[in-house]
Amino acid sequence: MPHQTPLHAAHVEAGARMVDFAGWEMPVNYGSQIEEHHAVRTDAGMFDVSHMLALDLTGAGATDYLRKLLANDVAKVKTPGKALYSCMLNEKGGVIDDLIVYYFADDKYRIVVNAGTADKDVAWMRKQIAAQGANVTLEPRRDMAMIAVQGPNARARTWAAIPGSESASATLKPFNAVEIGPMMIARTGYTGEDGFEITLPAQDAAALWTDLMAAGVRPCGLGARDTLRLEAGMNLYGQDMDDNVSPLNAGLSWTVDMKDETRNFVGRDALEANPPTARLIGLILQDKGVLRAHQHVFTEHGEGETTSGTFSPTLQKSIAFARVPLDVAPGDAVEVDIRGKRLKAVAVKLPFARNGQALV
Incomplete structure (x- = not known):
């Protein structure tokens, strides 16, 4: 039986066509995938991305741990809320997953991983914690939901739906996030358009979804999400790269940081021995x-x-x-x-x- 997100009832009520995606029952469209796609390119659309997993990493050893875990280097991220896109590699240089990590302090990060790889990712991260003897705590946050609001009018419509959010996020630069109580608003996305990815307590998700609809944001499904990300040149894990594909062969060389010759991240030796x-x-x-x-x-x-x-x-x-x-x-x-x-x-x-x- 597929898992259900906190917004499942809202999707069914809206007449969404539901499919099994990575073990989750998710909306593929609400009628017209093409219209949903154009809504994001021209106005504002929203996606339930609660099937993805947020993880909180805390502890004095968090930065050192991530510098060894990821191919990109979190050491260059020093502004609270700044996000970094990276691949997490195996010893052979293959991509275990691509993810976003948000820096809030040297001992506090949030990591968002893909739904289909979540269990594998957590197991690998915990294995690396043990291998490093890292002084960190990794907490999966299945108590949280995520809604992505995307499009040229996405920010304005989000501000209309969430009182007080404009003052907190109006100056937020792309690939940065801000915490507003238990909510995190990140100016990130997977569509090639401006907008926010909002992480919030699961029990509050349905109300926000309704408020966003009232503000003029169109619900969109996985079908439009895929055409949008492909147009935007964004990789999909399991299709454009996987455990057997090097990021150097997947258009992701820009996410691999080898400037610090002393940083021996997992997979580095394999990448150096096997050029693209x-x-x-x-x-x-x-x-x-x-x-x-x-x-x-x-x-x-x-x-x-x-x-x-x-x-x-x-x-x-x-x-x-x-x-x-x-x-x-x-x-x-x-x-x-x-x-x-x-x-x-x-x-x-x-x-x-x-x-x-x-x-x-």
Whole structure:
């Protein structure tokens, strides 16, 4: 039986089509996935992301622990509320998960991990605590819910729905968060649009969802979330990278920080011994068809494979991520095997769209 978020009843009441996603019963859409997608690009939409897991890390050894756990370096984050995106690697350099860590003090962090990897992540983190003998406490917060409000009008509509939130978050810069009592408002997201991700006590989630709807925010499901993130050039764990894929081959080299030669994070030795062999690039289909994951890609420099693909509502074209040879460059003509036919596509630089605009 799939888990249910604190907003499950609200989704059912709104007529959402529910599906099993990573062991959670989640809304895929509320009628029109395309309209939900456009609502986020042009106005404001909201997503129930309570299936993701927030973890609170506290203790005197928190910073040192995270510097060894993550490929990105939390030492460069010193402003309370500042967020850092990173991969957590295994010893072979594969991606256990991609996550966001929020810094509040040297002994206080919040980490948000993906739903499908949550149990695996917690087990790995606790294993590393034991291995390091770290003086930290890791607390999963399943008592919290998360709502992502995204779009050009997302912040204004959030302020209308949450009294007092504007004064606390109006000057919040992207990739920063602020705590308002038990609530955390982060200017982060997974759509390529401005907005907030709000973490709050589970018992308060349904009321906030209702207030956001009253403020003009449109409920959106997993379908729109996937097309939005793909247009925005954002990886999805389990498709664009996993335990067997190096971040160096997944378009995530920018999240790997090796500047401090003394910082021996898990997976560093493997990354140094195995330089990138492929790159992640965007594709736009030129012929009629739809790009999906796991389609064969043919280039002048060798073969590759699509990792994610969809029809882009913003571009009105079929788009994909593809892992291809390093020499493939934006502008190159390629072919993709779709149902036994080699169809023409062009390689482009990611992202495809952000901030309401097509970029390619």
